[in-house]
Amino acid sequence: MKNAILGTDLSAASDKIIDNAIEFKLLGVRKIVLVHILNLRSTDDFSEYDLGSAQEKIDSQKKRLLGMGFEADTKIVMGVPAMELMRQAKIQEAGVVIIGYRGSSWSKSTLGATASEVLHNIKCPVLLMAFSHEPDPKETEELFKEEVHHFEKFVRQFRQKEPKVELLHKIVNQHVLLTTDFSDFSENSFEWLKTHMTSVPKLTILHIQDAVRIKHLENRLEEFNQIDTARLERLRKEFRQVHPETVISNVLLYGNTKQLIPQYIKDNHVTLAVMGSQGRGYISEFFLGSVSLGVARLASSNVLIIPFNKKLKP
Incomplete structure (x- = not known):
């Protein structure tokens, strides 16, 4: 860029x-x-x-x-x-x-x-x-x-x-938060961050088991956690290959996505939240996802919204 x-x-x-x-x-x-x-x-x-x-x-x-x-x-x-x-x-x-x-x-x-x-x-x-x-x-x-x-x-x-x-945060890259639901949009955001950010001292990769989405499958929560922990680890290793100097943490939470992301940003002094313009179940590329819009409105950090780009898709 x-x-x-x-x-x-x-x-x-x-x-x-x-x-x-x-x-x-x-x-x-x-x-x-x-x-x-x-x-x-x-x-x-x-x-x-x-x-x-x-x-x-x-x-x-x-x-x-x-x-x-x-x-x-x-x-x-x-x-x-x-x-x-x-x-x-x-x-x-x-x-x-x-x-x-x-x-x-x-x-x-x-x-x-x-x-x-x-x-x-x-x-x-x-x-x-x-x-x-x-x-x-x-x-x-x-x-x-x-x-x-x-x-x-x-x-x-x-x-x-x-x-x-x-x-609020003059040093943009001090603590970067990447939110992911492992959709194509989230993978696209991950590729953008990995490719374009020249320096990321600290990165947190966050996935939230959406309590609303999987409420009827709570009996399988442990299984989902194991699968998604492995997915987060894959992202951590891929990012580390390009940015070996970055301190990377994987975080897996359960609850209301729209509430937990802004709260995590506030509690952990995130300076830049990076997320896709859509997530799973999007209706149209021209509509911003409700989670992305909610975070943009409530976050106490800078927010970088990445639209889908097929060229970046791994």
């Missing part, structure tokens, strides 16, 4: 992604195309849009990427954000689309609001960079008290004032 699309809303959240962009070299990224989208669905974006200011800001972000050793380009376009990001990914032959989520919800940004839509239209890997996004309540309260008698001025200042924002 060489090219990446990075969706930028030119906010403080986007700046934080740019500041941490050196991490994307771990995915084999050499060129980053910054894409800023003027949302056709939002009339507010048009009424207050300043093209000159936007160009100046995106050029500044590009300059910082160049300083990190990336090739870089910029695009300011009009369109529907989710569709436009995927269209630009196709034009640029990008290997991954990078966007922030949770980090822009206080602004007029469209990226936070459309992260789910991007995933539902996934055509290439999508890396979601997780943010903390709690506003500073004291700062907001003080500003309100100061301007309570000048409401219009307060509104203008408040709109311009963004809360403090930080990436």
